[in-house]
Each structure stands twice: as C-alpha cells, then as structure tokens.
Amino acid sequence: MANDIQNIINKTELNLQDLSQLLNLEGEEQKLLFRKAEEVQLKYVGNKVYYRGLIEFSNVCSKNCYYCGIRKDNKNVERYNISDDDIVNAAVFAWKNRYASIVIQGGERSDNHFVNRIDHLIKRIKEATNAEIGITLSLGEQTKETYQKWFNSGAHRYLLRIESSTKELYEQIHPKDELHHFNTRLNCLHLLRKIGYQTGTGVMIGLPGQTFDDLARDLLFMKEFDIDMCGMGPYIEHKDTPLYKERHKLWHIGKRFNTALNMIAVLRILMKDINIAAATALQAIDPMGREKALKHGANVIMPNITPTLNRKNYQLYENKPCIDEGAEDCGNCMNMRIELANREVGLGQWGDSKHYFNRTNP
Numbered sequence: 001m002a003n004d005i006q007n008i009i010n011k012t013e014l015n016l017q018d019l020s021q022l023l024n025l026e027g028e029e030q031k032l033l034f035r036k037a038e039e040v041q042l043k044y045v046g047n048k049v050y051y052r053g054l055i056e057f058s059n060v061c062s063k064n065c066y067y068c069g070i071r072k073d074n075k076n077v078e079r080y081n082i083s084d085d086d087i088v089n090a091a092v093f094a095w096k097n098r099y100a101s102i103v104i105q106g107g108e109r110s111d112n113h114f115v116n117r118i119d120h121l122i123k124r125i126k127e128a129t130n131a132e133i134g135i136t137l138s139l140g141e142q143t144k145e146t147y148q149k150w151f152n153s154g155a156h157r158y159l160l161r162i163e164s165s166t167k168e169l170y171e172q173i174h175p176k177d178e179l180h181h182f183n184t185r186l187n188c189l190h191l192l193r194k195i196g197y198q199t200g201t202g203v204m205i206g207l208p209g210q211t212f213d214d215l216a217r218d219l220l221f222m223k224e225f226d227i228d229m230c231g232m233g234p235y236i237e238h239k240d241t242p243l244y245k246e247r248h249k250l251w252h253i254g255k256r257f258n259t260a261l262n263m264i265a266v267l268r269i270l271m272k273d274i275n276i277a278a279a280t281a282l283q284a285i286d287p288m289g290r291e292k293a294l295k296h297g298a299n300v301i302m303p304n305i306t307p308t309l310n311r312k313n314y315q316l317y318e319n320k321p322c323i324d325e326g327a328e329d330c331g332n333c334m335n336m337r338i339e340l341a342n343r344e345v346g347l348g349q350w351g352d353s354k355h356y357f358n359r360t361n362p
C-alpha cells in the first residue's frame, strides 16, 4: 500500500483520483506525502517563510455567507471600524519590524465611500513607509474599476477565496441572491488576474457535505486557473451562523485539520512555485497547526497586527487564536514558531510569488 502511495506521489501528472486518494492519507502514508511536499518546497521556494502583517480593519460586512461569524445578520457582534490613523500606524509597525508586506482585510463593502477610503489608505500607507511595504488586499468582490483603481494606487496582490469550486456546494453555503453568485466570484478572480495582481484564492476544508473528490477538484481548479497564491484552512463552525445547523454532517475536527494539512502538501506538489499561506484557522484547532503547515508546503504566515481591542470582534469562526495578544506578542511568538519549524524568516523581503514571474501565459 505504501508503495502505491509512493508511486502516486512520484507521478508527473496527478488526476482527480490520485489527488482524492492523497487527501485521505493518515499515519505512515501521510508521512510519505509530507516528505515529498517538504522536498518540493525546499527545492522550489526555499526554506524562507514570509510575513504578511494582517490588519482586520473592520467587521462591517454587507454579505450574509452562511458560515461566517461576522455576516451582516449576526446581531451578536459589536461592529467596529478602525480609524485611518490606526491602520496606517499598524502598517508602519509592520514596516519598522521588517515584515515587508501587509494584508488589509475586512468585511465586504462596495459603496463609494468605502472604495475611496481604501484607495486613500493605500496611498497613505505607501507614503508612510517610503513605498517599501507590499500591500495585499482581501476585500472581496468589487467592480473592475475598483480593482483597477486600487492596483494603480499601489496594491499588488489580492486574495479572494473561491470557498469551494464545486458550484452546488458554493450555493449551499451562500444565500441565493444577487450578492452571492458563484459566477461573480469566478469573474472577479479573472479580473484580478487580468489587471495584473498576484492573484490568490483558496477554499474551506471540511464543509458540511464536502467530499474528498470536491477537494481534489478544488486543487485542479487552482492548477487550471494558474493561481499565484493560496490561503486555505479548515472550516470551523460558528454557533451564530445558519450553517451551524448542519454540524451533524461535519467530519470530526481532527479529520478536518488533517485534511487541511494534506491539501497544503498536495498543492505544493501540484504547484511547486506558488506562495501558500499557513492559515490561522489551523491554529484554532491545534496550537502547533501553523508550524505543521510550514513544514510541509506553506511558506507564508500572517502575524496579526490588528489593534488588540478590536480582535475579539473579528471572529469569522470560533476559537480564533491571538485574540488577547498585541502586535509585538504575535511577532515574537511567530519568530519562535518559525524557528521551531526549522524555517527562516524572510525579513525585509516582499517574498513575492515566484510563480507570478515564472508564468508563461499572462
């Protein structure tokens, strides 16, 4: 059996069935997969891990995704919106600590005021950091004009998870209305790529009703779309959301975690030179979750630099780590974690996706 697995791992083309089988591995066979993923990682992207200081600047959201704790209709969340000055200060903290890049993430909004505010912020952050800090946006679905505007102002990477590339599953976890179309999501990813962003996507792993074949198709989707970056992690149920009532269908939390690690390892083998983030949700399950991902494929990590006061209100899922810590704490803790994983921090380096520059098709 271990021999069979070794054969699959060494194939040059992995098909749906191979991928599905690899995603299901545990124990000794999983170790074979992990070994290969680490080998590919060290060979193609090296042993450096890059920081993206994460600023969760607002939990005000206009959408109602069934899985998310800050969805519009959840009345049990206190809404916040960090001031422009505090956002710029967080970016300056990242820059001074040589994080080199930040991620600006928040609930999804697309009103003019919001679009212009972000535009203004991108410019202010560039100014305040001597144009040295790299800016990744994670602000959901927007128009072509908005994406272009933000790109022109200096953002150069964008994260927009497809959540699930299986349309039926996507539709089961989102309301059926104009605001939550699978095709819009897909179209946005195409726009981002066309504009010239380093484009990242990802999925949730272990959604109610999701199968290994669904997840294998997600990996093939990423390969076919030719993404530059990926952030994906386990689905973690939140009691104040509609999807909570489906929890009887869920895989045991350990299985969701294990499968998430397998997804990262297999994606590393499938797309050797992309950037893969060790998702924070991994640490909500296992205190060493993110380190485990860094050992077997992931090369990006996102220390939280959101002002501590606001962190407790940005809980997309339960058990989120680092709620009471400050930016300094997370920074120090993170350095230690990366050393433990036998990796080196790529301080002061943007750590752009190598794949973006290696791409042959635009």
Ligand code: 5AD
Binding pocket: 067, 068, 069, 161, 163, 203, 204, 233, 234, 235, 236, 237, 238, 281, 316, 317, 318
């Ligand atoms: N569990 C895990 N991940 C979640 N996200 C939202 N809600 C949850 C949850 N309950 C993820 C989505 C989204 C990203 C910002 O957070 O994939 O794209």
Ligand code: SF4
Binding pocket: 061, 062, 063, 064, 065, 068, 069, 070, 071, 072, 106, 107, 108, 140, 316
């Ligand atoms: Fe809003 Fe994003 Fe949560 Fe959906 S996943 S409700 S868009 S914050």
Ligand code: FES
Binding pocket: 303, 304, 321, 322, 325, 329, 330, 331, 333, 334
């Ligand atoms: Fe936030 Fe460890 S990374 S406290």
